[in-house]
Amino acid sequence: MxxxxxxxxxxxxxxxxxxxxxxxxxxxxxxxxxxxxxxxxxxxxxxxxxxxxxxxxxxxxxxxxxxxxxxxxxxxxNDAPIYHDINSSMYKAGHHHLCMTVNDVDEAIAYLDSKGVTIIGVPFNLEAIHRRLAFFTDPWGNLFELAQVID
Missing domain, CATH: 3.10.180.10 (2,3-Dihydroxybiphenyl 1,2-Dioxygenase, domain 1)
Known part of the structure; x- marks a missing residue:
């Protein structure tokens, strides 16, 4: 390989x-x-x-x-699928999400939540890639990920 x-x-x-x-x-x-x-x-x-x-x-x-x-x-x-949790979104073919980096995922999610943005689940660590992750959507169902590098 x-x-x-x-x-x-x-x-x-x-x-x-x-x-x-x-x-x-x-x-x-x-x-x-x-x-x-x-x-x-x-x-x-x-x-x-x-x-x-x-x-x-x-x-x-x-x-x-x-x-x-x-x-x-x-x-x-046409209408796009609307996801309410990240796990159920993983089985639809095609474009899934766009990831953007931030300095602090928890602060970013708290800010977005205060602005009325739909947050999908809670922030979590994914040790395999050394990232803290969180997801949100826009009002039309487009899914976005926020990522923070962790040690």
Missing amino acids: PDSNLRQDSAATPIASLKGHHIAIRVPDYEAAKSWYVEKLGFRVIQEWPFGDLHLAYVAPPHDDSFYFEIIGDGEV
């Missing part, structure tokens, strides 16, 4: 320079979603544009200019 920790030379393949840029989140109400990410998570609106009958925006975390959420809203949309 090849060592997955080895970095490829940037000239080795056309995709060796690949980096994350954004994740797209489909919601039924563009303005409500934009407001939620700004008011609840403190995100900044970077850019907005129309696409047919849809409205789109890049929003970014307060201190990260390298990764965006792309909100795709309005138009016709």
Whole structure:
């Protein structure tokens, strides 16, 4: 089995320079979603544009200019699954969650809870990866993880 920790030379393949840029989140109400990410998570609106009958925006975390959420809203949309605990969410195929790091998971979850954000379960340690983890959702069922490095 090849060592997955080895970095490829940037000239080795056309995709060796690949980096994350954004994740797209489909919601039924563009303005409500934009407001939620700004008011609840403190995100900044970077850019907005129309696409047919849809409205789109890049929003970014307060201190990260390298990764965006792309909100795709309005138009016709199907309902997403809504999870009430992390264990039941693990058996649905496809995109599961997006993880973001924070300095202190417990403080971050307490803050989000005070803002009325839906918290999924309680923070827990996962020793196998040296992380303290917690999960929350936006009002449209998109699942997010917060991670803190622990010793």
